[in-house]
Amino acid sequence: MPVAGSASNKQMGELRVSRIEVAMPQMGESIAEGTVSKWLKQLGDPVERDEPILEISTDKVDAEIPSPSAGTLTEILVAEGETVEVGTPVAFIDPGAGASQSASPVPETQTASPSREALEPEAVPPKSGGHPAPAPASPNRGGEDPEALEAARPATSEERLRTRSTPVVRRIAEEAGVDISRVPGTGHLGRVTKGDILAYIESRRAASAPTGAPDPTSAPDPIAVPGSTSVAESPPPAPFEPPVGEAGVPAVAEANFWERFLVEVRHPVFPVRKGDRVERMDKVRRLTAEHMVLAKRISTHVHSVIEIDFSAVDRIRRASRSRWVEQGARVSYTAFVAWACSRILRDFPGINGTISGDNVIYRGAVNIGMAVDLNPGLIVPVIHDADHLSLVGIGRKIIDLATRAKSRALSPREIQGATFTITNPGVLGTIVGMPIIPKGTSAILGTGSIEKRVVVVADSETGDDLMAIRKRSYFSLGYDHRLVDGADSARFLSRLKELLEDFPGKA
Amino acid sequence: MLAGRPSWTDRTLAVRYPGLTGYEQGLALQSRLVKRRRQGRIPDTLLLLEHPHVITLGSSGRREHILLSPEELAARNVGLHKAGRGGDVTYHGPGQLVGYPVFDLKPDRKDLHAYLRSLERVLVRALGALGLEARRGRARTGVWVGESKVAAIGVRVSSGWISSHGFALNANTDLAYFDAIVPCGIRNDPVTSLSRLLKRKVTPEEVAPAVVAAMGEHFGYGAVNDSGRGNSA
Numbered sequence: 001m002p003v004a005g006s007a008s009n010k011q012m013g014e015l016r017v018s019r020i021e022v023a024m025p026q027m028g029e030s031i032a033e034g035t036v037s038k039w040l041k042q043l044g045d046p047v048e049r050d051e052p053i054l055e056i057s058t059d060k061v062d063a064e065i066p067s068p069s070a071g072t073l074t075e076i077l078v079a080e081g082e083t084v085e086v087g088t089p090v091a092f093i094d095p096g097a098g099a100s101q102s103a104s105p106v107p108e109t110q111t112a113s114p115s116r117e118a119l120e121p122e123a124v125p126p127k128s129g130g131h132p133a134p135a136p137a138s139p140n141r142g143g144e145d146p147e148a149l150e151a152a153r154p155a156t157s158e159e160r161l162r163t164r165s166t167p168v169v170r171r172i173a174e175e176a177g178v179d180i181s182r183v184p185g186t187g188h189l190g191r192v193t194k195g196d197i198l199a200y201i202e203s204r205r206a207a208s209a210p211t212g213a214p215d216p217t218s219a220p221d222p223i224a225v226p227g228s229t230s231v232a233e234s235p236p237p238a239p240f241e242p243p244v245g246e247a248g249v250p251a252v253a254e255a256n257f258w259e260r261f262l263v264e265v266r267h268p269v270f271p272v273r274k275g276d277r278v279e280r281m282d283k284v285r286r287l288t289a290e291h292m293v294l295a296k297r298i299s300t301h302v303h304s305v306i307e308i309d310f311s312a313v314d315r316i317r318r319a320s321r322s323r324w325v326e327q328g329a330r331v332s333y334t335a336f337v338a339w340a341c342s343r344i345l346r347d348f349p350g351i352n353g354t355i356s357g358d359n360v361i362y363r364g365a366v367n368i369g370m371a372v373d374l375n376p377g378l379i380v381p382v383i384h385d386a387d388h389l390s391l392v393g394i395g396r397k398i399i400d401l402a403t404r405a406k407s408r409a410l411s412p413r414e415i416q417g418a419t420f421t422i423t424n425p426g427v428l429g430t431i432v433g434m435p436i437i438p439k440g441t442s443a444i445l446g447t448g449s450i451e452k453r454v455v456v457v458a459d460s461e462t463g464d465d466l467m468a469i470r471k472r473s474y475f476s477l478g479y480d481h482r483l484v485d486g487a488d489s490a491r492f493l494s495r496l497k498e499l500l501e502d503f504p505g506k507a
Numbered sequence: 508m509l510a511g512r513p514s515w516t517d518r519t520l521a522v523r524y525p526g527l528t529g530y531e532q533g534l535a536l537q538s539r540l541v542k543r544r545r546q547g548r549i550p551d552t553l554l555l556l557e558h559p560h561v562i563t564l565g566s567s568g569r570r571e572h573i574l575l576s577p578e579e580l581a582a583r584n585v586g587l588h589k590a591g592r593g594g595d596v597t598y599h600g601p602g603q604l605v606g607y608p609v610f611d612l613k614p615d616r617k618d619l620h621a622y623l624r625s626l627e628r629v630l631v632r633a634l635g636a637l638g639l640e641a642r643r644g645r646a647r648t649g650v651w652v653g654e655s656k657v658a659a660i661g662v663r664v665s666s667g668w669i670s671s672h673g674f675a676l677n678a679n680t681d682l683a684y685f686d687a688i689v690p691c692g693i694r695n696d697p698v699t700s701l702s703r704l705l706k707r708k709v710t711p712e713e714v715a716p717a718v719v720a721a722m723g724e725h726f727g728y729g730a731v732n733d734s735g736r737g738n739s740a
Contacts, residue, residue, distance in 0.1 A: 027664075028618035037566050052666040057566040060648040061593040061619045063664040409696070411645045 020069045022053065022091040024084050027063060034058050035083040036090060041073045047093065054090065071095035081280060173197055195259030262298070265290040284377045295439045299480040303434045306493040310450050310471040312503040324392060331395035337447055337475075338368050338422055339394045340499045342386035345420055348492050350483045351443045352419045360483060369418030369438065370398060372405040373427075379405050380438070382418045426450060432474040442483045443492075448474040519550040520728040522719050530561045530588050530599070533607070537671045540609040545667045550732070553722060554607040555715050558599035561586040562688055565594035565661050572596040572689040585687065592672035594648070594661030596688045602679040602700070604711035606718060610726075612668040623648050623660060625725060626674055630658050632721035633676075633714065639704055650676075655699035659690065676718070677701065678711045 024034050034056040041053040052064035053073060067073075075092040078084050173180045183200045267289065272278055281289065313336050324331055345352045345366045353362040366387040369380040381401035386394060404410050419441060425433030426449035433446040450473040457468045475496065479489045525536065533556065543549045562573060562585055573580075573587070573596055580587055585600075599605055608626070616622055627643040630650045634641040634657070641652045650658040658676040665671060677700035685698045701709040723731040 028620040028622075030620050031618075050666060055566075057593050058619060060565075060623055060660060061662045061664060062566050062591060063619065064666040066666040407696075409645075 019074065020071065020093045020095055021089045022065070022068060022093060024056070024078075024086050024088045024090055025065060026086045027056075027058060027061070031058055031086065033083050033085050034063075036078050036080055037062065038080060039076060040064070041067075043073060043076055045073050047071060047073055053093075065090075067093055069093050069095045083280075195255045198259075199255035263294070265293045267293075282377075284374075284379070288378060291439060292436055295436050298439060299437045299442075300482050301434075301437060301478055302481045302486065302489070303476050303478050304486070304489045304493060305432055305474050305476045306497055307472055307474050308497050309455075309501050310473060312501050314471055316503055324395070327392060329392045329396050330399060331391060332398065333450060334370070334422065334424055334447070335391065335395035335398050336500060337445070337496075338370065338383060338386060338398065339389075339391045340496055341420060341422065341445065342366050342368060342383075342389070342394070343499065344492065344495045346387060347495070348488060350485075350488055351479065351492055353483065354440050354442050355480070355483050363419040365417075365419060367417050367419045369421035369441075370401065371421065371423035372402050374406060379410070379415060380418060380421060381405050381410055381414050382416065384413075384417065421445070422447065426473060432476050434476055435478050437478050437480055441480075443477060443479040443489075445496075446476040446478065448476070518727065518729045519732055520719075520723055520726070520730070521550050521552045521732045523552060523554050524715070525554065525556045527601070528556045528558060530558050530563065530586060533558060533605075534591070537607055537609060541665050541669045541671050544609050544611055544669050545665070549609075551608070551610040551726075551728070553719065554605075554609065555711075555718070556605050556607070557601055557603060557711055558605055559586070560584055560598075560600040560684060561588060562596060562598050563588045563590040563592075564596055565590050565592050567593065568595045573687065574689065575687045580687065583684075583687075585684065590661070590672065592661040592663045594659070595690075597659045597661065597675060597690055598680075598684050598688055599675055600680060600684055602677070602681060602702075602711065604676045604678050604714050604718065605674070606676070607673045608670055608722070610670045612664065612670055616726075617668055619662070619664065622664075622670065623662060626660050626662070629718065629721045629725045630674060630676060632725060633717040634701075636717040636721070637701065637705065637709070637714065639701070650674075652699060652704055655697045655704075656690065657699050657701065657704070676711075676714065678709050678714050 027034065035058065036054055037057040038055040039053070040055060041047055041051075047053055047067040047070065049068070049070045050066040053067045054065050056063050056065060071093045073091060074094040076090070077092075078088070078090040084090065173183070178197065178201060180197070183196055310333065313333065317331065317336075320331070349362040350360070352366060353360055355361075365385055368383045368386040370383065371378060371380050381404075383389070383394060383397050383401070386397075389397060401410070401414065404414075418438065421435075421438050421441060421444040423433070423435045423444060424447045425435070426447050429449050431451075432448040435444045435446040437444050450471050452469050453472045454467055455470050455472065456465050457470070458464070459466050475493065477489050477493055525533075528536070533554075536554065540549065540552055540554070544552065560583070562580065564570075564573070564587070568590075575583075575585075577587060585598075610616070612622060616625070624643065627648070627650055631641045631643060634650070634652070639652055641650050641657065643649075644651055644656075648660045649656050650660075658674050660674045661672055662670060663672045677698065679702035680700045682698055682700055682703070690696070690698055701714060719731060719733060722728070
């Protein structure tokens with residue numbers, strides 16, 4: 001949680017079992033997050049059940065969120081203007097009849113067994129929570145009567161399914177024939193994450209295999225299997241540190257580690273100094289930041305650089321410009337580069353592919369992503385099936401995509417599915433860049449500025465060395481060394497050089 | 508409660524036409540209806556009305572999307588309001604059919620995005636009845652014909668999943684007023700009206716029945732209780 005002080009409050013909360021959490025509600029299938037736009041109640045305010053306590057906004061909708069209970073608003077965890085994932089706790093209500101104005105540290109007693117609302121946020125590592133909350137030295141939770149816990153929940157099981165899992169998880173469960181309510185959830189409020197369901201299916205599969213391994217499904221209810229108990233008993237794994245394998249623990253915990261490692265990103269917080277300005281990242285910036293971290297975390301980046309002579313390209317551009325203008329097209333240097341890449345990528349299936357789990361996917365299409373500077377921001381529209389387009393066709397497509405990228409009028413398909421990417425740091429004069437490989441692909445080409453350089457060439461008649469002035473550029477290929485070997489990258493770059501320097505006739 | 512049944516089982520749509528309504532009066536009217544809908548005292552209700560010239564700012568609205576100063580707006584007799592709905596800046600004025608569905612979304616429509624898509628589909632269907640091939644926005648909320656936006660959508664859901672605010676469909680809106688804003692924060696997208704598209708004057712009165720019919724069909728109302736124009740709420 002981004003709000004200071006929540007950690008200590010959480011520790012108090014372990015004793016205060018009767019507070020009620022208000023979470024960012026699931027307002028629709030495709031809505032993953034919401035922004036707190038306004039707190040309608042302040043800290044310490046008494047609230048009625050169903051009385052609106054805050055307003056959230058998503059895209060085109062404002063929505064009031066009612067209090068789940070009468071009581072006092074004792075904690076506000078998310079400030080106005082902040083955006084949080086569905087399921088993230090945003091506030092706590094103390095249902096103590098509005099008697100106490102502040103969060104009293106005196107533990108309250110309850111006659112019934114502790115409700116899961118109260119237990120879970122403490123016992124389970126919050127999916128996006130920053131600090132491992134100290135887990136209570138819990139009595140054997142597996143020994144508690146799951147029915148009693150169930151009864152303490154106000155939600156029906158149908159609601160629980162809807163609110164506790166994403167459509168993806170539900171689909172996986174359905175395909176595998178798993179009853180989600182039997183899967184121990186480690187997400188917010190016991191939400192079943194993708195990692196949970198996959199681990200559960202995996203453990204079921206392992207159990208049915210004829211090995212001597214202990215059968216994790218032998219217990220009558222999954223709530224009582226070691227996998228879930230261990231979550232409550234051991235401190236949650238620190239981010240990106242594989243849990244030490246103990247007997248009985250692994251499946252869920254380890255799947256969680258990898259799930260988080262592969263998809264989760266957090267950015268460290270730095271002190272603000274006087275005169276600084278602090279702004280929330282907008283959505284594009286946030287997604288870019290996440291993508292960049294994940295891309296670097298996953299791919300093993302290596303870069304190779306080659307110098308390419310643009311004299312031939314220049315000749316063709318000069319000779320054909322008027323014809324292209326007649327056709328209403330403009331063929332930029334970038335178009336030549338994209339065209340050349342599209343002609344040779346099929347010969348380098350690794351560069352046009354990606355490692356996926358234990359497999360390699362060699363892509364059937366050649367879809368070239370072109371990074372476009374939005375200043376501020378960056379978007380990568382995709383030329384689908386670039387290998388089916390002519391040079392002029394690619395030139396047209398680039399201009400169309402870049403124009404619409406700048407007016408933010410691209411369809412989702414037009415920014416998805418790249419199998420290879422070209423970025424052009426040279427457009428602003430940089431001579432060479434070392435770009436990051438987009439997640440799910442294996443290579444990215446960075447084109448440096450094209451400038452006149454003095455180079456040594458051979459006299460075409462005598463073969464003597466001569467100095468000449470040529471337009472040249474450094475091209476860098478960033479490639480994922482897991483899949484693309486150094487020699488492949490060198491072969492790719494030299495083919496590219498060959499094609500651009502000895503342009504084969506007309507386009 | 509109607510005859511002790513849960514209020515949502517009576518799938519009746521009531522339609523009201525308050526006529527030309529000041530923006531603030533419109534807000535007050537909606538807030539009364541939301542309350543009564545929540546209490547189950549009225550069925551799902553669609554308000555169809557027109558506003559005088561006004562620019563409204565949704566919760567994600569940015570001041571810089573209003574291109575004129577408050578003084579310039581006042582000089583043109585254009586009001587300025589915060590709207591309490593989602594979305595950015597928009598313009599309302601005479602000739603525009605404004606629809607405010609005050610619906611209880613609880614039973615089976617508890618999905619904000621699905622609700623937005625439904626409103627779009629209703630308008631697409633209504634425009635189809637007028638012979639126009641309209642479409643939903645690509646990755647954006649609203650309704651387009653060709654590359655021009657003809658209807659804007661912005662919604663509020665109050666406690667208990669009661670909707671308010673809704674859509675604004677340009678029938679014969681004076682489109683010049685849109686020059687005062689960046690509609691919905693989208694630059695470069697022309698705004699159009701039914702009159703312009705059909706090359707004849709299309710009034711809100713003419714479109715309203717198509718919208719009501721489409722609303723009834725899309726949301727599956729068993730009965731549409733259309734009070735007819737002129738009835739004030």
